[in-house]
């Protein structure tokens with residue numbers, strides 16, 4: 557993609573984005589910009605449009621208006637095929653309910669992005685094992701999903717989203733099903749890796765204590781995005 561290594565250029569830009577259902581659309585008039593190394597929480601009440609916006613940014617649902625740019629390329633104008641490739645190469649996505657594949661072992665779930673990108677089985681297995689270890693899951697690779705706790709499964713979803721070292725992580729309530737202490741620990745582990753790798757992250761949450769470990773937060777109310785507020789960005 558153009559300008560991928562230009563540190564001055566924002567990594568992600570949304571211009572006048574509208575998406576979702578109805579008239580007016582669920583979200584509209586969204587302008588946002590995310591730089592490399594920036595970790596921003598997207599906070600708002602249930603039904604305010606957080607997931608709708610994230611899915612529009614990821615190119616998983618069509619825009620009703622506006623554009624999404626990544627490293628200077630208008631990804632919202634790409635063909636579905638090229639947008640899928642962009643998503644595979646450049647994005648890590650953690651969905652609200654994990655969306656892991658129960659018919660595969662933990663390690664095979666984490667290997668998936670690498671296998672889709674063309675890594676050999678052997679290389680994918682080695683990198684997946686390293687990624688699991690970085691998230692404290694070194695013993696878990698051979699297990700089935702049903703043998704994990706909710707917190708462990710969430711961390712496996714995080715491992716799968718980060719294993720190919722994406723430049724941008726999009727996470728939708730990545731710790732939504734966890735108790736507060738486990739949720740904060742999982743978030744901190746995820747954001748430590750994002751920051752160490754100089755990547756950016758947009759993290760949907762309705763939870764203040766989760767937002768507090770980010771660098772800044774944006775609030776969405778009835779589908780309209782407010783300005784960015786700095787946060788402490790508590791680091792582990």
Ligand SMILES: Nc1ncnc2c1ncn2[C@@H]1O[C@H](COP(=O)(O)OP(=O)(O)OP(=O)(O)O)[C@@H](O)[C@H]1O
Nearest residue numbers: 576577582600601602603604605606607608609762
């Ligand atoms: N398939 C659909 N058809 C019609 N309306 C939908 C559909 N999916 C979502 N919506 C509506 O779009 C609005 C925004 O939903 P969205 O999931 O983006 O909210 P959210 O802020 O992520 O909520 P939560 O915190 O509960 O996950 C809601 O009013 C929801 O009812």
